[in-house]
Amino acid sequence: MIKKVFVTCAAVLTAAAGLLSATLSASALTVEEVADEARKYGYPEDTVQYALNEYYSDPDLQNEENLQQAMEAIHGGAYSYLTTAPQQTIVTTTTTTTAAAAPGETTDQSAPVTTTPVQSDGITLTAADGTTFTRISVSAFIAMSYEEKMAYIASFPPVQQQAILNNLTPEEHRSILKQLPTEKKAEVVDNMSQFANTMGLEMTVDEMTDDEMQFSIHNTDGELVGVSSMGVIVEDTGYDRRGIVAAACGLFLIAFAGIAVAVRKCFRRPPAGENDER
Numbered sequence: 001m002i003k004k005v006f007v008t009c010a011a012v013l014t015a016a017a018g019l020l021s022a023t024l025s026a027s028a029l030t031v032e033e034v035a036d037e038a039r040k041y042g043y044p045e046d047t048v049q050y051a052l053n054e055y056y057s058d059p060d061l062q063n064e065e066n067l068q069q070a071m072e073a074i075h076g077g078a079y080s081y082l083t084t085a086p087q088q089t090i091v092t093t094t095t096t097t098t099a100a101a102a103p104g105e106t107t108d109q110s111a112p113v114t115t116t117p118v119q120s121d122g123i124t125l126t127a128a129d130g131t132t133f134t135r136i137s138v139s140a141f142i143a144m145s146y147e148e149k150m151a152y153i154a155s156f157p158p159v160q161q162q163a164i165l166n167n168l169t170p171e172e173h174r175s176i177l178k179q180l181p182t183e184k185k186a187e188v189v190d191n192m193s194q195f196a197n198t199m200g201l202e203m204t205v206d207e208m209t210d211d212e213m214q215f216s217i218h219n220t221d222g223e224l225v226g227v228s229s230m231g232v233i234v235e236d237t238g239y240d241r242r243g244i245v246a247a248a249c250g251l252f253l254i255a256f257a258g259i260a261v262a263v264r265k266c267f268r269r270p271p272a273g274e275n276d277e278r
Helices: 002-026 031-040 045-057 064-079 138-142 146-154 158-166 170-179 182-198 242-267
Strands: 093-095 113-115 123-126 132-135 201-208 212-219 224-231
Touching (some): 031 045, 031 064, 031 170, 045 212, 045 224, 064 182, 123 158, 132 158, 146 170, 170 224, 182 212
Antiparallel strands (some): 093 113, 123 132, 212 224
């Protein structure tokens, strides 16, 4: 009887262990999920690709601990500038209407009328407390300055602010990163560097201003893997196309010079005394 109970308990424990192992495997973090999270928070695509390539090339990097640390670094950088604040009062336009007065009579002004702009292409969100509200469109948000963005977000109650921050698009994140003051950029770059380290890379900041961030990325052997940029002169993909434009201009000038030489040869007047053999 005791033996039978022991066997039954062992079978139950084995089954439970199997279920636990399956659950952990099903919920294990993948490098693709980390890459998607980096993209979500505005990381340049080339930086993400460098990290993926290095991660896959080194079996020693491919473990859950590194992926968890990479995810924490991504969130740490985002949380350095994505924070809620006490709600601020929205400044609205106030108009006053006045009734027509009869001859010899005075008029009383009516109560001020407060108007707020209507967003026809706004985005509807639901906050954690269940409230539904509308925020401005992605394009309108991107067009704002950094100060305007922060003031606009702060015009909502904190719970709705959090909903806005949680639902920012990668393009909106990039627009904020490009506009961050230098000291805040430094915090974000520090976390980006931690993300790179967990993926087997080292990031060196080459330039950091209020308009742009540029950094070089090396592998553990010190070899240059690539250069990445994030700034107002860089496309959303993260690639700086100034070199391409300069090269195109150079090719155009070379082609133009060749055409000029050909035209000059074709239409120049033959020297005096030279016979036309046609």
